[in-house]
Amino acid sequence: MQDLPTANEIISVVSEFLREQILPELEGRKKFHALVAANALDIVVRELDKAPTDNSAEHKRLTTLLGSDGTLEDLNKELSDALRSGRLTLETEGLKEHLWTTTLAKLSVDQPKYSAFKKAQQEGRT
Amino acid sequence: MSELEKALHEIAIRHLGARKIEGLKRLSGGASQETWSFSVETDQGAERLILRRVPRGGGNSSGTAAGLETEAKLIQLAAAAHVPVPIVRYVACPEDGLGSCFIMSHIDGEALGAKIVRSHEFDEIRPALARQCGEALGRLHAIAPDKLPPLRHSPAAEELKHYESVYDAHGHPHPVFDLAFRWLEDHLPTTERLKLVHGDFRNGNIMFDPTFGVAAVLDWELAHTGDPMEDLGWICVNSWRFGSIDKPVGGFGRREDMFAGYEAVSGIKVDPERVKFWEVLGTLKWGIMCTTMYEAFKSGMDRSVERAAIGRRSSETEIDLLYLIAAD
Numbered sequence: 212m213q214d215l216p217t218a219n220e221i222i223s224v225v226s227e228f229l230r231e232q233i234l235p236e237l238e239g240r241k242k243f244h245a246l247v248a249a250n251a252l253d254i255v256v257r258e259l260d261k262a263p264t265d266n267s268a269e270h271k272r273l274t275t276l277l278g279s280d281g282t283l284e285d286l287n288k289e290l291s292d293a294l295r296s297g298r299l300t301l302e303t304e305g306l307k308e309h310l311w312t313t314t315l316a317k318l319s320v321d322q323p324k325y326s327a328f329k330k331a332q333q334e335g336r337t
Numbered sequence: 338m339s340e341l342e343k344a345l346h347e348i349a350i351r352h353l354g355a356r357k358i359e360g361l362k363r364l365s366g367g368a369s370q371e372t373w374s375f376s377v378e379t380d381q382g383a384e385r386l387i388l389r390r391v392p393r394g395g396g397n398s399s400g401t402a403a404g405l406e407t408e409a410k411l412i413q414l415a416a417a418a419h420v421p422v423p424i425v426r427y428v429a430c431p432e433d434g435l436g437s438c439f440i441m442s443h444i445d446g447e448a449l450g451a452k453i454v455r456s457h458e459f460d461e462i463r464p465a466l467a468r469q470c471g472e473a474l475g476r477l478h479a480i481a482p483d484k485l486p487p488l489r490h491s492p493a494a495e496e497l498k499h500y501e502s503v504y505d506a507h508g509h510p511h512p513v514f515d516l517a518f519r520w521l522e523d524h525l526p527t528t529e530r531l532k533l534v535h536g537d538f539r540n541g542n543i544m545f546d547p548t549f550g551v552a553a554v555l556d557w558e559l560a561h562t563g564d565p566m567e568d569l570g571w572i573c574v575n576s577w578r579f580g581s582i583d584k585p586v587g588g589f590g591r592r593e594d595m596f597a598g599y600e601a602v603s604g605i606k607v608d609p610e611r612v613k614f615w616e617v618l619g620t621l622k623w624g625i626m627c628t629t630m631y632e633a634f635k636s637g638m639d640r641s642v643e644r645a646a647i648g649r650r651s652s653e654t655e656i657d658l659l660y661l662i663a664a665d
Contacts, residue, residue, distance in 0.1 A: 314655045
């Protein structure tokens with residue numbers, strides 16, 4: 212067990228530092244890249260918060276859908292193959308719900324401000 | 338004076354009736370293509386110009402770009418077909434020592450997608466833009482195929498196969514992409530009317546004027562022959578609606594208006610299902626391009642934060658795909 216601050220706290224404060232103290236000093240391309248950098252750190256902060264719960268729920272859904280077990284990556288590869296070959300389809304019980312839930316979980320980490328994600332929230336899909 | 342400036346100066350005197358060039362400035366471009374702005378002074382006054390250039394030794398790495406001579410030829414054909422485009426002023430030959438390049442007129446207006454969608458300057462003209470885009474495409478697709486320079490031919494099945502192989506090489510699973518590939522295979526359009534396709538007709542590549550609308554269709558480097566409905570689908574991809582998700586055409590307009598403009602000019606009835614096929618494929622394409630840009634970071638070719646972070650934007654296209662093919 213590491214001591215405090217937590218990884219999340221460290222990344223949060225670096226992002227804050229970039230936004231509040233570095234960004235105002237920069238211009239042009241450098242300013243743009245610093246903003247991209249701060250946004251990238253914020254992705255990590257959200258991922259550290261959400262991934263453990265989201266990933267274990269995703270794993271559980273996948274084992275049920277596929278009837279097999281393995282790492283999250285193995286299972287996603289298996290799902291990919293099954294969807295491409297048509298072995299599993301949108302008609303498959305629980306499949307559509309799984310894809311929506313998984314995609315929304317990814318967006319909530321990657322790009323929670325994305326228009327389609329906000330629309331899904333408004334529609335109560337999350 | 339830089340070598341580029343010297344060579345341009347020569348060209349301006351010999352071919353553009355200018356006395357001198359001024360204000361040469363690099364606008365944008367990656368490693369393979371450059372865009373410069375400059376102005377010339379002639380007896381008729383000052384004129385602002387744009388230089389498009391692939392430096393010697395530079396070239397297109399993606400295998401999809403048409404080449405600058407081809408691009409210039411297409412812009413000239415488009416102008417003759419009354420598509421709003423810049424005027425091509427000079428196409429360089431090897432003796433000019435500039436690599437592959439051409440010079441065209443500077444067009445005033447706004448090409449930044451977010452500004453077209455949000456700036457109050459465009460409030461009045463905005464409702465007219467989708468129809469105008471349809472009209473421009475109707476004219477562009479009417480260019481007789483036998484007049485075209487040699488172009489990559491990429492009908493639906495070819496496009497699909499290409500992106501499938503890029504995705505497979507990436508190796509990381511995106512189940513929603515596989516769902517989309519399957520959907521596209523099941524909805525593949527049958528017969529194709531072979532036409533010139535702009536290939537990158539979207540909000541961001543069109544110069545708009547706040548008073549009269551479409552001022553010029555830009556960025557012809559991805560032009561090819563294929564299904565003309567590809568262009569109508571591509572401009573509807575949510576990735577270039579700049580947050581304005583309820584206005585499918587570029588974040589500024591309605592599909593019906595674009596289709597009406599297209600039909601009025603071309604006399605060809607638009608099949609919305611066929612356009613949807615291309616919107617789905619376009620969305621998937623952009624998602625796969627995001628993973629390709631991440632690959633450029635991973636390989637060490639481009640170690641910028643931007644290249645790395647863009648990999649995390651492929652999930653945006655996944656939710657867009659779900660809305661398109663699995664919404665209900």
